[in-house]
Amino acid sequence: AQSVTQLDSHVSVSEGTPVLLRCNYSSSYSPSLFWYVQHPNKGLQLLLKYTSAATLVKGINGFEAEFKKSETSFHLTKPSAHMSDAAEYFCVGGSQGNLIFGKGTKLSVKP
Amino acid sequence: KAGVTQTPRYLIKTRGQQVTLSCSPISGHRSVSWYQQTPGQGLQFLFEYFSETQRNKGNFPGRFSGRQFSNSRSEMNVSTLELGDSALYLCASSLDPGTGVNTEAFFGQGTRLTVV
Numbered sequence: 001a002q003s004v005t006q007l008d009s010h011v012s013v014s015e016g017t018p019v020l021l022r023c024n025y026s027s028s029y030s031p032s033l034f035w036y037v038q039h040p041n042k043g044l045q046l047l048l049k050y051t052s053a054a055t056l057v058k059g060i061n062g063f064e065a066e067f068k069k070s071e072t073s074f075h076l077t078k079p080s081a082h083m084s085d086a087a088e089y090f091c092v093g094g095s096q097g098n099l100i101f102g103k104g105t106k107l108s109v110k111p
Numbered sequence: 112k113a114g115v116t117q118t119p120r121y122l123i124k125t126r127g128q129q130v131t132l133s134c135s136p137i138s139g140h141r142s143v144s145w146y147q148q149t150p151g152q153g154l155q156f157l158f159e160y161f162s163e164t165q166r167n168k169g170n171f172p173g174r175f176s177g178r179q180f181s182n183s184r185s186e187m188n189v190s191t192l193e194l195g196d197s198a199l200y201l202c203a204s205s206l207d208p209g210t211g212v213n214t215e216a217f218f219g220q221g222t223r224l225t226v227v
């Protein structure tokens with residue numbers, strides 16, 4: 001069975017500084033991994049997905065994630081945080097019809 | 112293209128009652144999944160429907176049920192409501208090319224159910 005663990009429940013950064021949201025996965029086979037974002041009172045939006053075609057995955061709004069099999073990690077990064085990035089981020093595994101969500105990381109961005 | 116539509120957006124029910132939530136997927140999407148989101152448990156998978164058949168099921172009691180119609184619209188029903196059923200219920204739809212390749216799941220804005 002696949003599982004995902006988000007290592008931080010809350011991350012706070014200043015506007016313009018880098019963002020790092022950490023996610024580890026466990027899977028006995030090649031995993032399917034995604035990052036979703038949820039803004040307050042909004043639904044979930046896909047940021048990016050790992051399809052095994054490339055280990056560095058680029059997503060929307062300047063986010064990217066690197067799949068590292070040796071470390072079983074799929075951390076989400078962004079070079080420069082913007083105020084509009086403040087939201088909750090979910091690392092997700094599983095298949096399209098049965099997604100397995102991490103507990104979420106709340107990102108705060110200070111002006 | 113219209114997104115995933117969930118109705119109603121907000122609902123208040125009394126313990127012991129039952130409730131039905133509705134989800135209209137994106138046109139052409141045949142897979143519809145339901146998730147429960149609570150502060151304590153996070154996002155948990157309820158079930159998935161494809162071509163009017165339940166294809167996957169999460170670890171929820173039998174009080175939680177669903178169905179899918181021929182136009183892919185789906186409903187979720189919760190009977191004998193408990194206080195702990197208060198949550199945001201999210202529906203997601205996706206294409207199902209049948210190739211085993213994961214495609215994006217598009218989420219609705221959810222139905223916030225409050226049980227009093």
